[in-house]
Amino acid sequence: MDLSIKAGTTVGVIGPNGAGKSTTINLITGHLTPTSGTVLINGNDLTGARPWRIAHAGVARTFQIVKPFRGLTVGDNVAVAAMFGPSPARTPSAARREALEILEQVGLGGKDELTTAELSVADARRLELAKALALRPKLLLLDEVLAGLRPVEIDASLQLIDDLKQAGLTMLVVEHIVQAITAISDEILVLHQGKVLMQGLPDDVLSDERVIDAYLGRRYSRKSHT
Structure with missing residues (x-):
């Protein structure tokens, strides 16, 4: 994975179970130590730093x-x-x-x-x-904050996330609810089998054949065009 999150943007992360979404968050926040590569926060190398050091970095x-x-x-x-x-x-x-x-x-x-x-x-x-x-924080990582919520609760949570976005907070949001992630993300990152399958604008990503085959399924493709 080679991922850069621009200040003030929201990157949504989707992918099948086991694709590496939570692992990505754990690597960024120091709950897992990468075996190779680097984690840079505001240009500072915090690869393998303890979680509290990374929290203090924002x-x-x-x-x-x-x-x-x-x-x-x-x-x-x-x-x-x-x-x-x-x-x-x-x-x-x-x-x-x-x-x-x-x-x-x-x-x-x-x-x-x-x-x-x-x-x-x-x-x-x-x-x-x-x-x-x-x-x-300067960077907020949200790991399935909508899981288990009812529709009205999801709407309220999405409004709160959008308010944070409008306030300029940089976010990486892992979520399975595709319509929700599309509504709040500037870019979408798709993970599959521990690798980046695609990253780009929401409409481009969700219409990509590789993403449909690996994650969304043909039923989603048909529904999105009706």
């Missing part, structure tokens, strides 16, 4: 399987992140204020005193996003 991520701090409230989950990032809050009370603002932003306003066990699937994914945003 990279935040969500996890496909949510990973809250189970012993903390929703508000404290986000406050912890606000105290850790490259420009951390100076005091716990300041971190708490930032957490409340971010929870409001992601649609969790008023739920800061709940335990993470009390959250719905949709709210647990919003908390995952809130923790990432509390790091004030």
Whole structure:
């Protein structure tokens, strides 16, 4: 893979299960160490750096399987992140204020005193996003944040992602919902068997015969032309 993400753009990543989508995020964020090649963040070589070093370089991520701090409230989950990032809050009370603002932003306003066990699937994914945003990232990596959501919840999450995009945040978004990824992406990257199958504008990628054969299927091709 040779991937460059331009500042202020959103790159969508699609591909079959096992294609390497989450592995790509894990390599960028230091959860896996590459056996070859380099990972550059703002021109700095952070290949093999620990996840917290990469987070301090301005990279935040969500996890496909949510990973809250189970012993903390929703508000404290986000406050912890606000105290850790490259420009951390100076005091716990300041971190708490930032957490409340971010929870409001992601649609969790008023739920800061709940335990993470009390959250719905949709709210647990919003908390995952809130923790990432509390790091004030320059690059945000989203790993299937729409998985398991109902249509109305998907629409709300897409609006939030679009708001972040309009604010200039650089994002890499892994998602299986093709219509959703098309709506928010400037470019789409298709992975297949651990390699880049194609990268380009959404319409060009989704009409490519290789992508249809490897991932979308002929049913999608027929549907998109009716």
